[in-house]
Amino acid sequence: MSEQKLQNLFDLNRTQLTQWLVSLGEKPFHAKQIMKWLYHERVCDFDAMTNLSKTLRAHLKEIATLSFPEVITDKTASDGTRKWVFRYHCGNSIETVYIPETDRGTLCISSQAGCALACPFCSTAHAGFNRNLTTGEIVVQVWLAKKLLGCGDNGKRKVTNVVLMGMGEPLVNFNAVIPATDIMMDDFGFGLSKRRVTLSTSGIVPAIEKLKEVTDLSLAVSLHAPNDELRNQIVPINQRYGLQALLKACHEYVSHNAQHGGVTWEYVMLKGVNDSLEHAHQLADLLRGIPGKINLIPFNPFPGSQFECSSKNAISAFQRYLSDSGYVVTVRKTRGENIDAACGQLVGQVNDRSKRYKKLNRYEVEHS
Template structure:
């Protein structure tokens, strides 16, 4: 419900300018959690308040993680009473949380009404030259429509897009998990990096993802550096160009294959936007306004599949593909899941692949696998998510049929 609809549908008390209690139960409250600063400023102006109130409330929500308007002590009592009756600060419901022995944290959130749907979020801690880093992998959709062949999440099919509140609520909850017992005035944001790399294709939920990232960058909210907010896409080329116009964040590409024939099999969207178009879009992205330094490089994500995309010739093809694209390459050991048709490349083969790329001058890292004990590793964001499309059931049946043919013919 829009802010105009909420404000116009309530009865205002002449003394407090707050909605009368008789109408409160009939009003669907506005969730302020997912509002960008521009949206919240408009909301307050429509209430007859100064727009600077938006910045005050955003700080309480995103920097001190307060949900009770009564605790917002630099706001007048009258305004707090008004907000209490027409607004709420509501994160998605946590139905499961699990903390790994390696420090990885995973949450399962219920989104939507009733039984709703479930999405997963993972936080990965690490140490680097800047100190302690906590990277949160955020979901943007319930399931995923792209059905990459090596990704367990894709086997669940697509259910719906997440709202802004459901997206930013994942970051809000992850931060709060480190501070639930800390006095409000002493709370500090803990998450240092965000990657839009969880369930779903972020560029297919463009508006909600864009607004959510603007909150992440906003100094009145999380104040994150644009280098520490990364959007990962499988290659929705028109939206990459639009993203370059709308916001400056880091870009990652789920590449996984160095030629069109293989990528068509692993990442089906490649049939619509082949590698030539994708690489050209990446070059435009980092070269916007002729200033490559503003975006520096694109991160290339490359999952290592045993005997599929990990041969020496694949490394050479990758070098040729990326030769004119400033890029950093992350090699990701495949994380097997039940009935997966692939295996993980051997450590020796991954290291040899890395050496070929590094010797050619690329910054190439091997991602450390974390969260295996809680199914939180890359490509495993699916665990308890209900499959309402029956894609997983059909896929498992297909795998079983193939196995039976092999057994019979053998």
């Protein structure tokens, strides 16, 4: 049997793995056993899964596989941030970033090879778009990061949080992303709390509406502007799903689960674009009544960008206004900038087939 027909077990969450095994005539409980080997023990040799019968192990070797990308780059920044470039079999490469802190270790993973949303302040958008990643291609980023970091070995650094804030728009890849997050939060998978798995979206409203029916993981929204006119320019998906529809969907998402901690509103600080006190006033009015916090992100430059980061004084004044208005506001610390691992700098190597550069070029001409 050719490898193309083999079932990649990283593609299956526990429900899917159980159904697949039952379809083969196997017992449902084997799904838990296999997942413990894969995600707890990081064993990828079927022969080493010793609590499975020899017959099942032999069968798995014939019909299943565990597919891994090639690690083509492994860099560590001066602040301890670590970035990997993983190349998949199609030839596209994506980037995954680990950010160590005193009390946590956050892994930023990608959901697409490139991004088709064409936000002009993001380097991923300038790289174009090729395709969605599969569930297994998303999950394996966590698996490999934990292995390469030596997580669990002699008390070495751990991955305590996973954020889908890398390359791509996760909610455009809904059917692959949700099973992947299921595996992250499954006790037989990576065992992360739902408060420690965060999905970041630019605002795909129908998908947010659907999201509350299948999961209650943490939600972050790449807002970046306090009014439709400005957001239409710097977050083009707003032209399809405007702010009022987006806010309504987000409010319904957090209201659906009374225990939800609220939305994290991400707001990149762009000098002379969205950083005035009037913008802060509009933002305070816009978000009133929706539980959550605001995360101000200093813009991280990349080659070819026409934007500049807001000054420290402007960011401090913006933060102070929002705090005085009753919001919890943080300013994200820039990490990994010297290896292009900071927010908005991930680019990978993407065989672009989207022609999104036309939309980006149009923005740059209009604002030059």
